[in-house]
Structures are given as C-alpha cells and as structure tokens.
Amino acid sequence: QQQVKQSPQSLIVQKGGISIINCAYENTAFDYFPWYQQFPGKGPALLIAIRPDVSEKKEGRFTISFNKSAKQFSLHIMDSQPGDSATYFCAASIGSSNYQLIWGAGTKLIIKP
Amino acid sequence: DAGVIQSPRHEVTEMGQEVTLRCKPISGHDYLFWYRQTMMRGLELLIYFNNNVPIDDSGMPEDRFSAKMPNASFSTLKIQPSEPRDSAVYFCASRLYGAGTTDTQYFGPGTRLTVL
Numbered sequence: 001q002q003q004v005k006q007s008p009q010s011l012i013v014q015k016g017g018i019s020i021i022n023c024a025y026e027n028t029a030f031d032y033f034p035w036y037q038q039f040p041g042k043g044p045a046l047l048i049a050i051r052p053d054v055s056e057k058k059e060g061r062f063t064i065s066f067n068k069s070a071k072q073f074s075l076h077i078m079d080s081q082p083g084d085s086a087t088y089f090c091a092a093s094i095g096s097s098n099y100q101l102i103w104g105a106g107t108k109l110i111i112k113p
Numbered sequence: 114d115a116g117v118i119q120s121p122r123h124e125v126t127e128m129g130q131e132v133t134l135r136c137k138p139i140s141g142h143d144y145l146f147w148y149r150q151t152m153m154r155g156l157e158l159l160i161y162f163n164n165n166v167p168i169d170d171s172g173m174p175e176d177r178f179s180a181k182m183p184n185a186s187f188s189t190l191k192i193q194p195s196e197p198r199d200s201a202v203y204f205c206a207s208r209l210y211g212a213g214t215t216d217t218q219y220f221g222p223g224t225r226l227t228v229l
Contacts, residue, residue: 032216043117043204043220044156089156093216100169101218105155 002027004092006104014112019077021107023090026071030092034101035064035075038087047088048075080111115139117221119205125227131193134224136205137186144208146218147180147190151201162188163210195228202226 005024013019023033034049050057050064050073057064063076077084090104118137126132138145147159160170165182173180177196182188192199202225206218 034216041222043206043223045220046217049216100158100161101216103156103158 002102004090004102004104006090006107008107009105010108010110012110012112013080015080015082017080017111019075019080019084019109019111021075021088021090021109022072023074023092023104024070024072025092025102027092027094027102028071029094030102032093033064033066033073034091035062036089036091038089038106040086044089077109080109082111082113085109085111117205117207117219119203119221119224121224122222123225123227125229126195127229128196129194130228131191132195132199132226132228134190134192134203134205134226136188136190136221138188138205138207139209139219140186142207142209142219143185144210144218145182145188146206146208147188148204148206148220149201150204150223156204159190192226195226197228200226200228 007022031052035047036044037047038044048059048062048064050066052068055066061078066073088107091101093101117139120135143164146161149157149159159172160180161168162182178192180190202223204220204223206220208218
C-alpha cells in the first residue's frame with residue numbers, strides 16, 4: 001500500500017511533442033505529490049509538486065494532473081525540448097510532518113531533435 | 114547559498130575495504146537523508162536523521178552499513194567491509210521542516226561507488 005507505481009519505464013518523444021508520465025498510488029493518506037527531474041551525473045531536483053486540494057498545477061511547460069478518485073497523477077511536458085531529456089521520478093508522502101517520500105521507479109525520457 | 118555537498122564524488126575500492134562517504138547538508142536544514150540509487154532497485158532510502166538523531170534506519174541493507182551525524186553540518190555513511198553489490202550512486206539530501214516551508218528534499222551530486 002506504500003508503493004507508487006510509475007509508467008512508462010522509458011519514453012521517446014519528438015521535439016515539440018507532449019511527454020506524459022503516469023503514476024498511481026494506493027494509500028489514500030498521501031497528500032503531497034512531487035515530481036523530481038534527474039540529469040545524468042546529478043542528484044534529483046524538485047520540478048513541480050501538487051497537493052490533492054487541486055486537480056491541476058502548471059508551471060511553464062510542466063503540468064501535473066491529479067485524479068484523486070482514481071488515485072493517479074501524471075506529469076505532462078508540453079512542447080518537449082531536447083533539454084528535457086532526463087529521468088523523471090514521481091513520489092508521494094503523508095502530511096507536512098512526514099519525512100519520507102515514497103518514490104516511483106523513474107521514467108527515462110528522451111526527446112529526439 | 115551552497116547546496117548539499119558530498120565527497121568524494123567517485124570512489125573505487127576493493128572488496129573488503131572500508132568506505133566512508135561524507136555529506137554536508139544545507140545550512141539550517143533539520144532533516145538529512147541517505148539514498149542509494151541503482152539501475153535494478155531505483156532510488157532507495159537508507160536512513161534519515163532529524164536534528165542529528167537517526168529516526169529510521171530500516172532501509173540500511175545490512176549491519177555492514179552504518180551512518181552518523183555528529184553535528185548539524187556533517188554526516189557520514191560507512192560501509193565495512195564493502196562488497197561488489199554495494200556498487201551504486203549514494204545520495205545525500207536535506208530538508209527544512211516548518212511553517213512556511215515546502216517538503217522539498219535537496220539532493221547532493223552523489224558519490225559513485227565502485228567496489229571491485
């Protein structure tokens with residue numbers, strides 16, 4: 001019940017296209033859902049995050065869509081660029097007092113020029 | 114402001130040797146996390162500290178692994194003796210908890226450990 005399932009494992013998108021990565025969870029107590037971006041040789045870095053009181057959050061070309069009833073959330077990257085090529089991790093945690101993020105397995109995204 | 118600092122960035126050692134990884138969290142952060150990343154197992158939380166106190170070490174794979182945080186500015190992860198299956202990238206991350214803060218964990222650049 002503590003798992004976060006992420007798909008796909010890898011994704012190839014043409015430049016200018018839309019990249020979509022999906023995550024699903026079981027624990028309804030989760031109330032914080034971040035996405036982290038990791039470039040080769042670097043540590044993960046927070047990209048965007050959402051709490052379940054909203055269904056969508058947008059920051060530039062990056063959007064999180066959240067479906068509480070389906071217990072799913074997804075990352076959409078609009079107008080994907082080669083510089084977006086990275087590994088993306090979704091995660092979830094319980095409450096602001098919670099220390100521990102439960103991580104998805106990661107999606108390796110390649111944007112073809 | 115400097116981010117999380119880890120050293121060394123790369124470590125190559127032979128099986129059976131002791132390995133010590135070091136981390137300096139962001140100043141003022143009160144949580145520190147040690148992660149291990151491999152292709153097979155992804156990102157695994159090994160242990161985390163709150164105000165220098167170890168809170169949950171259930172992710173530490175074996176007794177060969179130990180971690181300390183003697184003060185708010187420094188933490189170590191030690192593997193003794195090391196084995197080839199310990200080869201991975203080890204990340205340290207820190208976080209500030211409190212009103213008005215986010216739940217963001219800030220990761221260091223990682224230490225790539227290779228055990229021959």
